[in-house]
Amino acid sequence: MVEKAKISSSQLWLLLFTNVVATGVLFVPAVTTLKGKQDAWLSIAVVATIFGLLTAIVISSLAKRFPRETIMDFSISLWGRVLGKIVGLLYMFYFIHSTGIIVRQFGEFLVTAFMPETPLEVFNLVLVILAASAVRNGIEVIVRMNQFVIPLILIIFLGLIVLGIPDWQPEELLPMLEKGWGRVMEASLTPVFWRSQIALTLMLIPFLNNHQETRISLIKAVLVIGFILTVETMAAIMIFGNELIVNYVFPTFYLARYISIFEFVERLESLIIVVWVAGVTVKVALWYYCAVLAAAQWFQLKNHKPVVLPIGVLVLYFSVFLFANTREIVEHLSTQAPFLGLFFTFVVPALLWLTAIIRRQGGGKVG
Amino acid sequence: MEKHAISLDLQENRWEIQAIFENCSDLVIREFSIGAETAVKAMVVYIDGLVDIKIANQHLFKSLMVDIWETPVAENINQKNVAALVKDRLISVGELKESRQLVELADNVLTGEMALFIDGQDKAFLLGIKKWDQRAVEEPATETVVQGPRDGFTESLRTNTSLIRRRIKTTRLKFEAKKVGLLTKTDICIAYIQGLVPDELVEEVRQRISRINVDSILESGYIEELIEDEAFTPFSLINKTERPDKVAADLLEGRVAIIVDTTPFVLIVPATYPQMLQSPEDYYIRSIFSSFIRILRFVNLNVALLLPSLYVAVVTFHQEMLPTPLLLSIAAAREFVPFPAFVEALVMELTFETLREAGVRLPRPFGQAVSIVGALVIGQAAVMAGLVSPAMVIIVSLTAIANFTIPTVAGYLPIRLLRFPLMFLAATLGLFGIMAGVMAILIHLCSLRSFGVPYLSPVAPFSFRDFKDMIFRFPWWAMFTRPRLVGYKEPARQDFHQRPRKPEPRTRESSGDKHS
Structure with missing residues (x-):
């Protein structure tokens, strides 16, 4: 193994929580409401959760069968050296590419909503440098950083929801299931894709110190994420209504602008962004780490540190040149990204799992 | 020879x-x-x-x-x-x-x-009839308490071990002697309680000390820099104290103390940053009050670290965050100030640090003169001359006072230092810059270890059990276990069910019987 580290089961689900929620709260409500209208929250609460549970089962079964290997290793032992190496290479590029997109998303968000006069590259650069320093120090540091960041995210999130309650208009959620489940299913693509990001666990399997509880912690992650995103989307719909919400790229951010405490504490959005920086740093660091680990394993390095810099440069490159503007990102996130993502987070793992079942491989030496 | x-x-x-x-x-x-x-x-x-x-x-x-x-x-x-x-x-x-x-x-x-x-x-x-002139046992100057023992370590190793031995009267308390320094041949002593302390930890301390090959050890700071886990960090990875009660308490948690002759400062390993925000007095006063003090300290830690940079960021980039009346009064105060907020803050903070350094090293009478110069000349005159805004003076004083509430030197030194890069980040990237700086500090802190123990434990990695002695200080009857990462060899500290309960009300008959 490239690194010696231990992740406990509670650390795992907290990590996955931040991984999904950090960017999920920003992007999921608007994109889902665009298609699902007032029923968008059902896509998140029901469809995405069911799918998320499915992903959790696939991943935890693989983890049980190959407790000491990442997907880079067991794809080789299941599908042979050539095909396995190709799969590994694809995953490596997927991780680098996704890290770039995540960095871009957040940089874009900061420029649009926060500091329009600062060039995007500055934010991207700072974020990549921060993440790189975390990645260099290894997965344990990312995990611990996350434990520090989670309370911050929760406090801000709860504050946002609770303080918005006076402005809620529950009738905005009606009529329920106006166009039936068809529209709900249609809208659920983005939330499903977001939830399936828990598949990053595929790269962390060897670090988990309690394989008995992997499934439980994945399921926990799926449910808690579902709860948070559902509440968030419902709140956004109830405050803005499904007509207005689609005009905002980042409705959550405007929720913050809505809040006023005693007409003294107002315009809290800057504070909220600041806290999000923390969450997104963790998320970027995690994806970046997976990319680095994948590269290190693919090239069969003993240490992951030499690849941190080259991959950082690639990530920065993707983050700056992949898209021209915010519209393109939203476009990508609502059309191509989910399919690309689901291929890597669900389809390939599920096929690997089936192969393992058929060929009875991976004795499930639960360690 | x-x-x-x-x-x-x-x-x-x-x-x-x-x-x-x-x-x-x-x-x-x-x-x-x-x-x-x-x-x-x-x-x-x-x-x-x-x-x-x-x-x-x-x-x-x-x-x-x-x-x-x-x-x-x-x-x-x-x-x-x-x-x-x-x-x-x-x-x-x-x-x-x-x-x-x-x-x-x-x-x-x-x-x-x-x-x-x-x-x-x-x-x-x-x-063995050694005797030389030495300072008597006095109250420690760096860590004073209102309630609690007043004896402090002295420059003599033997006196120091006796102060610890008087508190822990068991043969399990060991004092291993070693000599370090080619010319100074300084006596040092590794103290630990056998059975409580992890054996690997003692072995690690022994090894790191025996690796030292220098000509002189004049103070425990020499040892500290030679045996710590990470050389380049503003944070101290080893605790340093003058108080025997603190050393005794840490030994009882399963830590190791290193006593060095010719200095009253004893090293304790492993150390964590939360420990450095604690004072021995927290354990002597009522638990509710010490919990309150700890929360206060935690808030002040953030104030001391962030207040100047927040001011710079808000005044430079995010004026909209302030409520209008407050914004107006700050704007009015800053109207005649010729410098940007960053320069103003930097100059004032540096002035304060200078004043403080001047005051610390001077003999006491001069020290007072320095504070008068500081308060009157710099504070009042600079404001009246329109060089700095009154708001900035308030910010600097608040920061300084907040800094003084951190009870240990090791706790506040990094904060004093890290303020400056954060101010710079605030001036260039606003709140985002501050947050990036804070995250960088956090990543650094998360990567630190002191003798194998993560520096931020029990927060990260999180240990619910150890939160009894973190932000809150639970009453002594609830301090059931030693810290998870140091005292795991004998985790149980005491019996359960020791909470004092109201005595059964004496019935009238029985009390009457006794007296009649």
Whole structure:
């Protein structure tokens, strides 16, 4: 193994929580409401959760069968050296590419909503440098950083929801299931894709110190994420209504602008962004780490540190040149990204799992 | 220096000693005879100022030269029996060793032992009657408490170990002695409680100390920098204290203390950052109040670190965050200030740091003059001249006061330092810059370890059990376990169910019975 580290089961689900929620709260409500209208929250609460549970089962079964290997290793032992190496290479590029997109998303968000006069590259650069320093120090540091960041995210999130309650208009959620489940299913693509990001666990399997509880912690992650995103989307719909919400790229951010405490504490959005920086740093660091680990394993390095810099440069490159503007990102996130993502987070793992079942491989030496 | 054996001839020994200690004017050599007709020549060697001359007079010189005549043995002393007689009957000193090597003997003489040579013996006696002028046990200057013991460590290793031993009266408390430093040969002592402390930890401490190869150790700070886990960090990875009660408490948690001679500062490993925000007094006052104080300290930690940079960021980039009335008054105050907020903040913070440094090193009367200059000239005059805004003065003072609430030096030094890069980030990237800086600090803190224990534990990695002694301080009857990462060898600390309960109300009959 490239690194010696231990992740406990509670650390795992907290990590996955931040991984999904950090960017999920920003992007999921608007994109889902665009298609699902007032029923968008059902896509998140029901469809995405069911799918998320499915992903959790696939991943935890693989983890049980190959407790000491990442997907880079067991794809080789299941599908042979050539095909396995190709799969590994694809995953490596997927991780680098996704890290770039995540960095871009957040940089874009900061420029649009926060500091329009600062060039995007500055934010991207700072974020990549921060993440790189975390990645260099290894997965344990990312995990611990996350434990520090989670309370911050929760406090801000709860504050946002609770303080918005006076402005809620529950009738905005009606009529329920106006166009039936068809529209709900249609809208659920983005939330499903977001939830399936828990598949990053595929790269962390060897670090988990309690394989008995992997499934439980994945399921926990799926449910808690579902709860948070559902509440968030419902709140956004109830405050803005499904007509207005689609005009905002980042409705959550405007929720913050809505809040006023005693007409003294107002315009809290800057504070909220600041806290999000923390969450997104963790998320970027995690994806970046997976990319680095994948590269290190693919090239069969003993240490992951030499690849941190080259991959950082690639990530920065993707983050700056992949898209021209915010519209393109939203476009990508609502059309191509989910399919690309689901291929890597669900389809390939599920096929690997089936192969393992058929060929009875991976004795499930639960360690 | 080659290894000399002690010669049978006293004169030869004398020449050797004189050669070794050439030009050492503090060396004293005194020759005399023991006994009458068959008198045996003897010689005493010591360093003036390091031995207790009163005890030497009373129990060595007087008993060998005067009192000996009142004892029956005096008559038949000769070269054969003299050594045994001297050792068993004549010298009434507790600590007595023998030495056969001149070099080893010289080393011991240098630590303050008195060497007694007797003619015809190829060995010398070493009497442990060390005494030198030293400071009495006083209240520690760096960590004062309102309630709690007032004794502090001194510069003497023995006094310090005794202060700890008086608190922990068990044979499981070990003091392992070592010598470090080629020239200073400083005594150091590794203290731990066997069975509580993880064996790997003690072994690690031993190894890291034995790796040290320097010519001098003048203070425990030398040791600290030579054995810590990470060389380049503003945070201290080793706790340092002057208080024996703190050392005792840490030993009881399963930590290791390193006591260094000639300094009152004792090192404790492993250390965590949350520990540095705690004062021993937290454990002596009522738990509710100390929990309150700890929350206050935590808030102040953030104020001390972030307030100046938040001011810079808000005034420069995010004016909209302030409520309008507040924004107006700050704008009015800043109207005539010629500098941007960052320069203003930087200059004021640097001025404050300068004033503080000037005040600390000066003799007390000058120190007061410095504070007057600081308060009146810099504070008031600068504001009146329109060079800085009153708001900035308030910010600087609040930051300083908040900084002073952190109870340990190791706790507040990094905060003082990290303020400046954060201010710079605030001036360039606003709140995002501050947050990026904070995340960088967090990543750094998360990557630190002190003797294998993560520096931010029990927050990250999270340990619910250890939160009883973190932001809150639970009452002593609820302190069931030692910290998970250091005291795991004997986690249980005490019995459950020790919460004091209201006594059963005495029934009228029984109380009546007693009195009637």
